[in-house]
Amino acid sequence: MKIFDAHCDVLMKMLLEPNINFIDGPMLHVTKAGLTKAGVSVQMFAIYVPEAIHPSMRFEAALTMVELFFERIIKDAGLRFIRNKDDLTSLKKGEIGAILALEGCDCIEQDLLRLRTLLRLGVSSVGLTWNHANALADGALEERQGGLTRLGKEAVTLLDGAGCWCDVSHLSEAGFWDCLQLHKKVIASHSNCQSIVAHPRNLTDDQIKALIHHDGQIGITFVPDFLTKRTSAVIADVIHHLDHICSLGGKEHVGFGSDFDGIEQTVIGLDKVEAYENLVNELLKYYREEDVCGFLYENFASRF
Numbered sequence: 001m002k003i004f005d006a007h008c009d010v011l012m013k014m015l016l017e018p019n020i021n022f023i024d025g026p027m028l029h030v031t032k033a034g035l036t037k038a039g040v041s042v043q044m045f046a047i048y049v050p051e052a053i054h055p056s057m058r059f060e061a062a063l064t065m066v067e068l069f070f071e072r073i074i075k076d077a078g079l080r081f082i083r084n085k086d087d088l089t090s091l092k093k094g095e096i097g098a099i100l101a102l103e104g105c106d107c108i109e110q111d112l113l114r115l116r117t118l119l120r121l122g123v124s125s126v127g128l129t130w131n132h133a134n135a136l137a138d139g140a141l142e143e144r145q146g147g148l149t150r151l152g153k154e155a156v157t158l159l160d161g162a163g164c165w166c167d168v169s170h171l172s173e174a175g176f177w178d179c180l181q182l183h184k185k186v187i188a189s190h191s192n193c194q195s196i197v198a199h200p201r202n203l204t205d206d207q208i209k210a211l212i213h214h215d216g217q218i219g220i221t222f223v224p225d226f227l228t229k230r231t232s233a234v235i236a237d238v239i240h241h242l243d244h245i246c247s248l249g250g251k252e253h254v255g256f257g258s259d260f261d262g263i264e265q266t267v268i269g270l271d272k273v274e275a276y277e278n279l280v281n282e283l284l285k286y287y288r289e290e291d292v293c294g295f296l297y298e299n300f301a302s303r304f
Helices: 010-016 032-038 055-076 085-089 112-120 150-162 173-182 205-213 235-247 273-286 289-301
Strands: 003-005 040-047 097-103 123-127 165-167 186-188 217-220 254-256
Touching: 003 254, 003 273, 003 289, 010 040, 010 055, 032 040, 032 273, 040 055, 040 273, 040 289, 055 097, 055 112, 097 165, 112 123, 112 150, 150 165, 150 173, 173 205, 186 205, 205 217, 217 235, 217 289, 235 254, 235 273, 254 289, 273 289
Parallel strands: 003 040, 040 097, 097 123, 123 165, 165 186, 186 217, 217 254
Antiparallel strands: none
16 A cells, blocks of 8 residues: 655754765664655655744754755665655556655744745645744744734745645644645644643644545654553554544545654554554555555645
8 A cells, every 4th residue: 555654854863964874774763775665655845943043043954954864765765756746646566655744844944935935846735833832933833823923924925825734733822823825735733632632732622624625634643642641552542533533524635744754652553664564454444445555645745
């Protein structure tokens, strides 16, 4: 079965460890070999600039990650750059598509020209914040919990005009509702259900239903703290969140955004990308094959 994974942090690890081996190295959850073994057809790669990097250096760091993407992921590893729907639908059997995403706009500071530059370089999905506030909006962990700023609304309008995904994972709830009013193509690339685990990064039932009504997409993530209140998470916890979204009417609006390489602790049985096979096998015990194909690939791919 084809797989579309909506979030990983390989580029962040490459930024911090320039000599890391993406082809088949042991230091990554996601490698070329692992993607091939798992049958992943499309992997989204996030540009996430760590907060420890000085603000004056963050845009340069983002550009460095773009360069790493094209040199190490596309050129050296042979993944195919996916920028639009035509690229996606023309993927050949055995090819692995790579989509470039921006996780948090801290690196642009207050300069939308920088955002336009990243879009021209091929970014197809943009999240306005990471967990905290920036010039565009408040993040999910910001105590103030404000919505979009004037600049944030201008940025969302820019993304809407470019046909780019607006990713509301990491955004405050007020910012979430602002985005739904301003943008046609909204996703939550790696978020789970707050009614199961009351974590600020998870979505409320009202948010999930609104995304479904908006024809958006939700990527269930493999972050243990978002999946369960226990000290460790198992594949059944992933399926529990999927079941809940389906119960709200989201069977055609749910997929997966692993957050591999952005997490230290992993789900038991889902410790790296090639372990997707274990998730597929469990899903097929409870859902029809056509539904599982939707969860794994078609739901995200159809909205790109």
